[in-house]
Amino acid sequence: MKILVMKFGGTSVADIKKLKNVAIKVKRNSKKYKVVVVLSAMAGETNKLQKYLDIVSEKSSYSSDLVITSGEHVSVGLLSIILNKLKVKSICLLGWQIPIITDNSYGKARILKINNKIIKNYFKKNEVIIVPGFQGISKEGKISSLGRGGSDTTAVALACSLKATRCDIYTDVDGVYSTDPNIDKKAKKIKKISYEEMLEMASLGAKVLQTRSVELAMKNNLVLQVLSSLNNSPGTFIVNEKNLIEKEMVTGISYTKNEAKITISGIPDKPGVSSLIFGILSDSNINVDMIVQNISQDGLRANVTFTVQEREMNLAKKILEKNRDLIDFHYISTNADVSKVSVIGVGMKSQSGVAKKMFKALADLKINILAISTSEIKISVLINRKMTNKAVKKLHKAYVL
Amino acid sequence: MKILVMKFGGTSVADIKKLKNVAIKVKRNSKKYKVVVVLSAMAGETNKLQKYLDIVSEKSSYSSDLVITSGEHVSVGLLSIILNKLKVKSICLLGWQIPIITDNSYGKARILKINNKIIKNYFKKNEVIIVPGFQGISKEGKISSLGRGGSDTTAVALACSLKATRCDIYTDVDGVYSTDPNIDKKAKKIKKISYEEMLEMASLGAKVLQTRSVELAMKNNLVLQVLSSLNNSPGTFIVNEKNLIEKEMVTGISYTKNEAKITISGIPDKPGVSSLIFGILSDSNINVDMIVQNISQDGLRANVTFTVQEREMNLAKKILEKNRDLIDFHYISTNADVSKVSVIGVGMKSQSGVAKKMFKALADLKINILAISTSEIKISVLINRKMTNKAVKKLHKAYVL
Numbered sequence: 001m002k003i004l005v006m007k008f009g010g011t012s013v014a015d016i017k018k019l020k021n022v023a024i025k026v027k028r029n030s031k032k033y034k035v036v037v038v039l040s041a042m043a044g045e046t047n048k049l050q051k052y053l054d055i056v057s058e059k060s061s062y063s064s065d066l067v068i069t070s071g072e073h074v075s076v077g078l079l080s081i082i083l084n085k086l087k088v089k090s091i092c093l094l095g096w097q098i099p100i101i102t103d104n105s106y107g108k109a110r111i112l113k114i115n116n117k118i119i120k121n122y123f124k125k126n127e128v129i130i131v132p133g134f135q136g137i138s139k140e141g142k143i144s145s146l147g148r149g150g151s152d153t154t155a156v157a158l159a160c161s162l163k164a165t166r167c168d169i170y171t172d173v174d175g176v177y178s179t180d181p182n183i184d185k186k187a188k189k190i191k192k193i194s195y196e197e198m199l200e201m202a203s204l205g206a207k208v209l210q211t212r213s214v215e216l217a218m219k220n221n222l223v224l225q226v227l228s229s230l231n232n233s234p235g236t237f238i239v240n241e242k243n244l245i246e247k248e249m250v251t252g253i254s255y256t257k258n259e260a261k262i263t264i265s266g267i268p269d270k271p272g273v274s275s276l277i278f279g280i281l282s283d284s285n286i287n288v289d290m291i292v293q294n295i296s297q298d299g300l301r302a303n304v305t306f307t308v309q310e311r312e313m314n315l316a317k318k319i320l321e322k323n324r325d326l327i328d329f330h331y332i333s334t335n336a337d338v339s340k341v342s343v344i345g346v347g348m349k350s351q352s353g354v355a356k357k358m359f360k361a362l363a364d365l366k367i368n369i370l371a372i373s374t375s376e377i378k379i380s381v382l383i384n385r386k387m388t389n390k391a392v393k394k395l396h397k398a399y400v401l
Numbered sequence: 402m403k404i405l406v407m408k409f410g411g412t413s414v415a416d417i418k419k420l421k422n423v424a425i426k427v428k429r430n431s432k433k434y435k436v437v438v439v440l441s442a443m444a445g446e447t448n449k450l451q452k453y454l455d456i457v458s459e460k461s462s463y464s465s466d467l468v469i470t471s472g473e474h475v476s477v478g479l480l481s482i483i484l485n486k487l488k489v490k491s492i493c494l495l496g497w498q499i500p501i502i503t504d505n506s507y508g509k510a511r512i513l514k515i516n517n518k519i520i521k522n523y524f525k526k527n528e529v530i531i532v533p534g535f536q537g538i539s540k541e542g543k544i545s546s547l548g549r550g551g552s553d554t555t556a557v558a559l560a561c562s563l564k565a566t567r568c569d570i571y572t573d574v575d576g577v578y579s580t581d582p583n584i585d586k587k588a589k590k591i592k593k594i595s596y597e598e599m600l601e602m603a604s605l606g607a608k609v610l611q612t613r614s615v616e617l618a619m620k621n622n623l624v625l626q627v628l629s630s631l632n633n634s635p636g637t638f639i640v641n642e643k644n645l646i647e648k649e650m651v652t653g654i655s656y657t658k659n660e661a662k663i664t665i666s667g668i669p670d671k672p673g674v675s676s677l678i679f680g681i682l683s684d685s686n687i688n689v690d691m692i693v694q695n696i697s698q699d700g701l702r703a704n705v706t707f708t709v710q711e712r713e714m715n716l717a718k719k720i721l722e723k724n725r726d727l728i729d730f731h732y733i734s735t736n737a738d739v740s741k742v743s744v745i746g747v748g749m750k751s752q753s754g755v756a757k758k759m760f761k762a763l764a765d766l767k768i769n770i771l772a773i774s775t776s777e778i779k780i781s782v783l784i785n786r787k788m789t790n791k792a793v794k795k796l797h798k799a800y801v802l
Contacts, residue, residue: 016456049475055417058482066493067478070471074450077468081459092467096497097542141498 003123003164004033007133007155010043011172012229013075016082022229023082025170026128030088036119036129036162037090038155039079041071046148060107062138065145068107069095072132072151080130090128093118095135095143100154102136102144109136109144111153114161131158152213160220167217167224168235169209174228175236176201176208178401179253184393188401190251194241197251198224200344200378214238241346249347249354250399253392256340257385259289260313261370262306264320266330269302277304277320277327284319286312290340290373290382301330305371307382310336338370339388342380343395355379361398365390404524404565405434408534408556411444412573413630414476417483423630424483426571427529431489437520437530437563438491439556440480442472447549461508463539466546469508470496473533473552481531491529494519496536496544501555503537503545510537510545512554515562532559553614561621568618568625569636570610575629576637577602577609579802580654585794589802591652595642598652599625601745601779615639642747650748650755651800654793658786660690661714662739662771663707665721667731670703674728678705681724687717691741691774691783702731706772708783711737739771740789743781744796756780762799766791 006029008022022037029035040046049068058064076092083090098118102109119129133151138144146153152169159167174189176198181187193201195218199211208226217224217238227235241247267273274293281288291306308316313334320332348354358379362369367390371382383391407430409423423438430436441447450469459465477493484491499519503510520530534552539545547554553570560568575590577599582588594602596619600612609627618625618639628636642648668674675694682689692707709717714735721733749755759780763770768791772783784792 016453052417052475052479053482056479056482056486061482061485063478063481063485063493065478066481066495067475070474070478073471073474074453074468077464077466077471078453078457080464080467081454081457081462084462084464085457092464094467094544143495 002033003036003159003162004029005036005038005155005159005162005164005167006170007038007151007167008040008170008229009151009172010040010046012170013039013079014043016078018229019075019078019082022170023079023086023088025229026079026083027086027088030128033165034123036131036158036164037079038131038133038151038158039072039075040133040151042075045071045074062106062142062144065106065109065135066143069132069135069143069145072134076130076132083128083130088128089126090130091122092130092132093122094132096137098131100136100157102138102146104138104140104142104144106138106144108147109138111136111146111157112139114157116162119162149210152210153216156213156216156222156224159222160216164222167222169224169226170229171208171226172228172230173208173226174231174233175226176238176252178251179392179396180255183389184396186396186401190236192237192239192244193251194244194346195238196241196377197344197346198238200342200375201252201254209238244346247347247350248345249351250343250345250401252344252401253395253399254342254344255388255392257388258310259307259338259340259382260310260334260336261338261382262308262313262316262320263303263333264327264329265303265333266301267304268328269300273302273327274304280319280323280327281308281316284315286316286319290371290380292371292373307338307340307371335370337385338382339385340380340382341388341391341395342378343399344378346377348378349376357398358395361394362391365394367391403434404437404560404563405430406437406439406556406560406563406565406568407571408439408552408568409441409571409630410552410573411441411447413571414440414442414480415444417479419630420476420479420483423571424480424487424489426630427480427484428487428489431529434566435524437532437559437565438480439532439534439552439559440473440476441534441552443476446472446475461506463507463543463545466507466510466536467544470533470536470544470546473535477531477533484529489529490527491531492523493531493533494523495533497538499532501537501558503539503547505539505541505543505545507539507545509548510539512537512547512558513540515558517562520563550611553611554617557614557617557623557625560623561617565623568623570625570627571630572609572627573629573631574609574627575632575634576627577639577653579652580793580797581656584790585797587797587802591637593638593640593645594652595645595747596639597642597778598745598747599639601743601776602653602655610639645747648748648751649746650752651744651746651802653745653802654742654796654800655745656740656742656789656793658740658789659711660708660739660741660783661711661735661737662783663709663714663717664704664734665728665730666704666734667702668705669729670701675705678721678728681720681728682709682717685716685720687713687720691772691781693772693774708739708741708772736771738786739783740786741781741783742789742792742796743779744800745779747778749779750777758799759796762795763792766795768792
């Protein structure tokens, strides 16, 4: 019998009524598949727990993972009870019971190994397996958490380990859209998308799936489906590029409004400077996104521009200024008033003119491009934040999505 | 080095400020003792979880125990973090990690065995052990709960297993009083009380300690202390009767306002009838407290009066009426407007006149006694509920407490 992993996020299990709805979907699938259900905590719970940790200013430890993983015990226990009342046999298996073994980077642990044996035993008894998302057990035998959004990773990792037919990720949207429907009502649900495109969409703000989980699915060639827990429509399938019959030149337009631009002017134009700057930022756990470096006219001093999360801009500036003598630069300027807009599509690789069309569309709107970065399947530009919505709509139309 | 078990209830760990206060008390004791801390969930949490279980109408199962034990993970994790910031090394050990092995009566599991080995290993590393109250692991390897108030039992069981010097139960009152201070301002804190007296006080409404935990302490001759988490005053010590130098004739006056009286009239006056009636009630999990049986004048038909929890009165009536033919009675009458008032004291065994004084005091107030029951160390009477406070005050004065 085929195996299906079903994952439900916090809004899908927010109350008993929604959990009953989840149970009905599980029951239906349990007639066709051996089912593993992975649940997040009820909406709001993990935030509440995180607030406690913020008050005691704890970043990540075994103790904080014990706190932050407790919400999932409630949702899994309740679902099991509800399934039981629907005459569907089920068993809750916690991270330590399966076990899902992780390293001991508490707060952002990585899964090292999953044991299928206990799950398969319960499959033989025709029981639905219910697993709390986001938790594992470290090699030291202590509870660990996979970091926020980690329930997607739990679901995908279990699906890969069990060689499941598919992993369905239920959420409060009914799929991946060609752009944000809040910005452009003409946004369309994408039927099939490649892992690579989804990765670009996810990390660029179409926050439907945790990036790690998509990477893991890609590595294992596992079909994902993103779909709504509120209706019965099919969602968006995330598949291997080879399975896309018609490759769209551009699949979607995404954006992020939480970036900030930092420019360091007058750095020595010699090898090792970039490595030094980004090494310092990395050591302070600051994530850098786009990087653009211009060579100076005199060949001695250059500028480097990059983006960070807006909330980390001031910290990044402070850290760089502390290292002024080491890096040897003239000055730093910052701009928190920027957005990144991207066009994404695997078809881009084989078709030309995508970038040209993008720059033309933005020029028509008199939008100044502050930085550009490109990959094989996406082009991103940094623009003034207040122009974001206009730009997204214009691009969505330009590529006839 | 001596071992101390400290248990803090829900109101003592209700927020971060209170948890910091707990941490300071733990730190202080950790200089003199090897310390095990047992915590309840933050006040209100377990009730919230119970409400979910009520909505899905689940009584007790592994799944419901998974839900109901999750609150303690939050309080123990947070305390460990706070202790760490106070430079006190600590480790959270869950029920399954120690392990605290229970039977599989989920929802009201009984502890079968505690393994001291892991705890002793952490003692060697000078770590304070933090244990979530109320949870264990069944022989089947599933999380189990000890039932509401079970954290006291966890603390006492650990203290007995580790042969601790004492188990301190911190709560929101600073000890056991000679009666309810809300009713009589002259109520005094009792310095020392015997296990037996405490048992009578607890089951009669002075709800400071879970009955099971007192029984367990008595069996193991473990000294308990009930004290406040809000100040540094000594509390009430609960000890072996032999250690009470001066045995009070009457130690305290307790009462319960949640009883209801049921009278079954016209039952056959022959052997086996009581057994039948109380067997039926017991099978329906209805707890019966006082039982008074009067023989009928004609020697053929009798009446039996007993008390149940007020909230179970109607259910009890319904169940009995369903069995009318089997029991063979005339009619049932109920009265939810009653209270039980008790005088308690180990000295009673050796001194006479306690009952006489009680009945005299109540007669002075023209209070009608609806039923009487006695044990070696207590006398309880059932009276009209609206007379409760008057009766308690009068008795407190009569015995010069």
